[in-house]
Amino acid sequence: DQQVKQNSPSLSVQEGRISILNCDYTNSMFDYFLWYKKYPAEGPTFLISISSIKDKNEDGRFTVFLNKSAKHLSLHIVPSQPGDSAVYFCAASMVGKYIFGTGTRLKVLA
């Protein structure tokens, strides 16, 4: 049973518009949630994280929102740029254990 789900395998967005990537989880014991970006032939790179005691964290063009009652988090990218085209993974952590979603491939169209 998958504890972290990314239900959209892919997403296309026009350059300059907002990209919203979604992630759902089932375990309310997770401490932190993180987003990673992955380009082909490279390891994932960290984007942004949020503690379970917060509901929003912002870093430049990236904002992560956490809705604990809905067990849902989202990553907003504003404005989207062609260089943002990559696979995005959300992850949840609990006492050292990390559970990743299956990823969403974002394509930003110029």
Place this chain on the structure above:
Amino acid sequence: EAQVTQNPRYLITVTGKKLTVTCSQNMNHEYMSWYRQDPGLGLRQIYYSMNVEVTDKGDVPEGYKVSRKEKRNFPLILESPSPNQTSLYFCASSLFWDRETEAFFGQGTRLTVV
């Protein structure tokens, strides 16, 4: 340069032949972890280590072993590889596990077991 180094980057081996994938970090990180990435399954954690001599199972530990004898190294050992262990493997490290700190990932090791 801060980095996580995995070796080898590519490996083709035969069923049952023991192999080790090395992972080394130069950032004095406490936490290290191994993942495998498979199509449609995302990244799945194999083993992790909170600190030297402390290791624990992730989601998919069967068929793997690890050791953490020193802080910088965290090798992944496949005692008897099987074809279902054909995958892309990533090692990662971070300062601590329990803070909002980023994990640094290695470049990956593509393993094929025939």
